[in-house]
Amino acid sequence: MTQHYIDDVSGQLHVHGSPYLIRGIELHNSTSSSAEYLQPLWRRFVDAGVNTVLAPVSWELTEPQEGTFDFGLVDAMLAGARRHGLKLVLLWFGSWKNGSSSYTPSWVKLDPERFPLQTDASGTPLDNLSPFSDTNRDADAAAFAAFMKHLSIVDRRDGTVIMVQVENEVGLLGAARSHGADATAAWEAPVPAVLVGALRDGGSPHVSAPAHTTSPSWDELVGDADRKAELFMAWHYAAYVQHVAAAGQAHHDVPLFVNAWLDSIVPDETGASDAAVAGGQVPGVYPSGGPLPHVDIAWKLASPSISFLAPDVYFGDFGIPFQAYADTNRTLFVPEMRADGHGVSHAFLAIGGYGAIGVAPFGFDSLPESGTLDLRRVYGQLAALESEVLTAQARGRVCGFRVMPGEEQTVRLAPYEFAVRVHTERDAGEPSGHGLLIQLDDDTFIAAGHNFTVDPLPRAGHPVAILRAEDLVIGDGRLSPQRRLNGDETFAGTRIRVAETPAPMHGFMLTTGTLSGVVRFSLYSRTAETAARTSSVLVTAQDRR
Ligand code: DGJ
Numbered sequence: 001m002t003q004h005y006i007d008d009v010s011g012q013l014h015v016h017g018s019p020y021l022i023r024g025i026e027l028h029n030s031t032s033s034s035a036e037y038l039q040p041l042w043r044r045f046v047d048a049g050v051n052t053v054l055a056p057v058s059w060e061l062t063e064p065q066e067g068t069f070d071f072g073l074v075d076a077m078l079a080g081a082r083r084h085g086l087k088l089v090l091l092w093f094g095s096w097k098n099g100s101s102s103y104t105p106s107w108v109k110l111d112p113e114r115f116p117l118q119t120d121a122s123g124t125p126l127d128n129l130s131p132f133s134d135t136n137r138d139a140d141a142a143a144f145a146a147f148m149k150h151l152s153i154v155d156r157r158d159g160t161v162i163m164v165q166v167e168n169e170v171g172l173l174g175a176a177r178s179h180g181a182d183a184t185a186a187w188e189a190p191v192p193a194v195l196v197g198a199l200r201d202g203g204s205p206h207v208s209a210p211a212h213t214t215s216p217s218w219d220e221l222v223g224d225a226d227r228k229a230e231l232f233m234a235w236h237y238a239a240y241v242q243h244v245a246a247a248g249q250a251h252h253d254v255p256l257f258v259n260a261w262l263d264s265i266v267p268d269e270t271g272a273s274d275a276a277v278a279g280g281q282v283p284g285v286y287p288s289g290g291p292l293p294h295v296d297i298a299w300k301l302a303s304p305s306i307s308f309l310a311p312d313v314y315f316g317d318f319g320i321p322f323q324a325y326a327d328t329n330r331t332l333f334v335p336e337m338r339a340d341g342h343g344v345s346h347a348f349l350a351i352g353g354y355g356a357i358g359v360a361p362f363g364f365d366s367l368p369e370s371g372t373l374d375l376r377r378v379y380g381q382l383a384a385l386e387s388e389v390l391t392a393q394a395r396g397r398v399c400g401f402r403v404m405p406g407e408e409q410t411v412r413l414a415p416y417e418f419a420v421r422v423h424t425e426r427d428a429g430e431p432s433g434h435g436l437l438i439q440l441d442d443d444t445f446i447a448a449g450h451n452f453t454v455d456p457l458p459r460a461g462h463p464v465a466i467l468r469a470e471d472l473v474i475g476d477g478r479l480s481p482q483r484r485l486n487g488d489e490t491f492a493g494t495r496i497r498v499a500e501t502p503a504p505m506h507g508f509m510l511t512t513g514t515l516s517g518v519v520r521f522s523l524y525s526r527t528a529e530t531a532a533r534t535s536s537v538l539v540t541a542q543d544r545r
Helices: 041-047 072-083 134-154 181-188 193-200 225-249 293-302 319-328 347-353 369-384 386-395 528-541
Strands: 004-006 013-015 018-020 022-026 052-058 087-097 117-119 125-129 161-168 256-261 308-313 334-337 358-361 398-403 408-413 416-422 433-441 444-450 452-456 464-475 478-484 496-498 518-525
Touching: 013 161, 018 386, 022 087, 022 334, 022 369, 041 072, 052 072, 052 161, 052 358, 072 087, 072 134, 087 125, 087 134, 087 225, 134 161, 134 225, 161 225, 181 225, 193 293, 225 256, 225 293, 256 334, 293 308, 293 319, 308 319, 319 347, 347 358, 347 369, 347 386, 347 398, 347 433, 369 386, 369 444, 369 464, 386 398, 386 433, 398 408, 398 416, 408 433, 416 433, 433 452, 444 452, 444 496, 452 464, 496 518
Parallel strands: 022 052, 022 358, 052 087, 087 161, 161 256, 256 308, 308 334, 334 358
Antiparallel strands: 004 013, 013 018, 117 125, 398 433, 408 416, 416 452, 433 444, 444 518, 452 496, 464 478, 464 518
């Protein structure tokens, strides 16, 4: 029986049959190429509250000679993860990694006659294996199949590997489409009928099917040239990835996914040029044909073995890709995210706001201890609240948010609404307020996160107030109530404050903070109906503590 799967209804990841929340980190690209280098890091991951490590497995190191496989690094990773009670998501760096083909073995790199590359319009070869070559595809599929077969033997019992990513940030850099002879033949061939049908049904925001023929070539599709080229590349990359994925899945059935280099705007102050690391607005400046939402129709139709498409999120308004990928798939997973306070401050938004199965900030392994504080706090809270979050996600009873100074957001968990604001502008570091609201029953909630306040808003003109509130402290990964919060700590029953640092009221009166950043509270409203209900609650459940 399959140990790990994506639930069709909730979209949640199930691990050993139960819903699972990934508190992940993704390793730097070269970390898992040495078991010795990785060895001392496992403990750090556990200490930071991580439960899942995303780590590359590269084609060049697993098949150094054609047909000769070496899974020593995989075995060492399995051993390290198991010793530390961690799960793994392995990333197959095969034909493509970040819009290029730097992870192919040297016997592939050195034989471009047999393993052809793509070319730009001037005929210059690009460092990107051709997805139009069956030889390329079959060689990658054979290696991936060998890797998955190996997992089926060494991981069948423990199920340490919970998902596998097939390739990494697939797509073509340097041109919107390939212009090699193989690509040109494919460009002139009829578009697959199933895709034409989907385009007629409005399956793409940029490209549609022409009225004059039922069997158009790619060039005959209607739309901007770059957008048609991008859809073309998406279809062919997806078909290739499908072949690779299916070859592996035949041996070992864990959820497979693909990740995308997004077409986000890279802010100038990063000093990064678009094509170097991320972003770009034009296909070919960002990898053309990668699994982006606007070409999801190609990926879904051509890659049925892939459970979901996933965004790597580094820049801009993170809510945009979160929403787009939550719409594209039933499942949102963020396999790469900035690991600094700014990036980590989006974890609650992804998980609470968009139902993510988890996040994995990239490059945690190189952060100095002082740079890991935000992640530790967030993961400590998510670990303690794991079952509440998973239950609430499945029932639609959780909100996630991130607010900036001066901003007010309204969040709704029926029958209540709340105004969320930043608690205080921190002197240094991440200025946002970010967290979750979980509804335990009609009137009882948990607020968790950092640096925000929550004010219950009036209902039908009647004030809503806090009936009781307590901070929950985390010990041994569990939560238990500590202080009963009232008075200054709840602004006389009107506000929940989730912040480690105290902020004086009115600038001069001392108050306390909530160290754990987790508060449980219940509400009542002064309507005639609930006033009667509230008094019975007070009689039956008053101060059981
Ligand atoms: C996105 C890639 O998918 C990662 O492997 C890594 O190269 C980062 N970019 C950049 O650090």
